[in-house]
Amino acid sequence: MSYEATRSRVETYFDRTATDVWARLTSDAPVSGIRRTVRAGRDRMRAVMLSRLPQDLNGMRVLDAGCGAGQMSVALAERGARVMAVDISPALIEVARERLPAHLQGNVTFRAGDMLDPALGDFDHVVAMDSLIYYDAAEIGSALAALGARVRGRIVLTVPPRTTMLMAMWGAGRLFPRSDRSPVMVPQRTEALAxxxxxxxxxxxxxxxxxxxxxxxxxTCLEYSS
Structure with missing residues (x-):
C-alpha cells in the first residue's frame, strides 16, 4: 500500500471516528484502566523524545509531525521552539489550538495536512510521536528520506516493535478488520527500517x-540523524 493510501485511511479514522477518544485520552479526564496504561506510556515516551532535543530550543524551528491534541507542541514551545504543528485531522488540530496556553500563542503554528508536505519548509528538528505507526517499512523509509533532506538536526520518531504480543494483535487486525477499529499498527525492526x-x-x-x-x-523511540 502506498503512503497516500495509508494516510487516507488514517485521516478517515482520526477525523471521523476517534477525535473524542483521543481528546479524552490526552486530557486529565478519567479513563478506563487500559487507557490509563496508554496515557502513562505516552507520557513516558514524550519525555524520552524530548530528552533527545536541546533543552534550549530558542530560535529553532521544530516540526511536530502528527501533533494530535498538541501535548508535544506545548512542551516544545515551552523550550522556546518555533513549532510547526501538523496533523492530518482538522478536528484534532482544533482541539490542539483550543488547548494551547495563551502565553505560547506566538510560538506555535497549526496546520491540517500532510506532515511530509515540502511547502512546510526546513527545520532544525522533527518529532513524530506515534504518527508513523500505521505505515510499512518502505513508507517510513521514504518519509525519513523526504524529511531528512530538510532537517538540520534530528528526527525523533516512534514505531511499534515486533514483539510477540504486537504481532498477534497485528495478525488479528488484518484477519478481522472492523470499521470502528483504528488502522492496524505495523510492527517494525530497526534494522529493516534503516x-x-x-x-x-x-x-x-x-x-x-x-x-x-x-x-x-x-x-520504540528511534532517532535519525545525518
Missing part, C-alpha cells in the same frame, strides 16, 4: 533509543 531508509535515499543513521512498555502501550 535498510528501507537507505533504499529510499536517506543518507543519515537510524538508531534505537528506548522502548516504552506500559500495559497496552508498547513503542
Amino acid at each position: 535498510r528501507a531508509a537507505r533504499r529510499a535515499g536517506a543518507l543519515g543513521n537510524l538508531s534505537e533509543i528506548e522502548r516504552v512498555n506500559s500495559g497496552f502501550y508498547i513503542s
Whole structure:
C-alpha cells in the first residue's frame, strides 16, 4: 500500500471516528484502566523524545509531525521552539489550538495536512510521536528520506516493535478488520527500517533509543540523524 493510501485511511479514522477518544485520552479526564496504561506510556515516551532535543530550543524551528491534541507542541514551545504543528485531522488540530496556553500563542503554528508536505519548509528538528505507526517499512523509509533532506538536526520518531504480543494483535487486525477499529499498527525492526531508509535515499543513521512498555502501550523511540 502506498503512503497516500495509508494516510487516507488514517485521516478517515482520526477525523471521523476517534477525535473524542483521543481528546479524552490526552486530557486529565478519567479513563478506563487500559487507557490509563496508554496515557502513562505516552507520557513516558514524550519525555524520552524530548530528552533527545536541546533543552534550549530558542530560535529553532521544530516540526511536530502528527501533533494530535498538541501535548508535544506545548512542551516544545515551552523550550522556546518555533513549532510547526501538523496533523492530518482538522478536528484534532482544533482541539490542539483550543488547548494551547495563551502565553505560547506566538510560538506555535497549526496546520491540517500532510506532515511530509515540502511547502512546510526546513527545520532544525522533527518529532513524530506515534504518527508513523500505521505505515510499512518502505513508507517510513521514504518519509525519513523526504524529511531528512530538510532537517538540520534530528528526527525523533516512534514505531511499534515486533514483539510477540504486537504481532498477534497485528495478525488479528488484518484477519478481522472492523470499521470502528483504528488502522492496524505495523510492527517494525530497526534494522529493516534503516535498510528501507537507505533504499529510499536517506543518507543519515537510524538508531534505537528506548522502548516504552506500559500495559497496552508498547513503542520504540528511534532517532535519525545525518
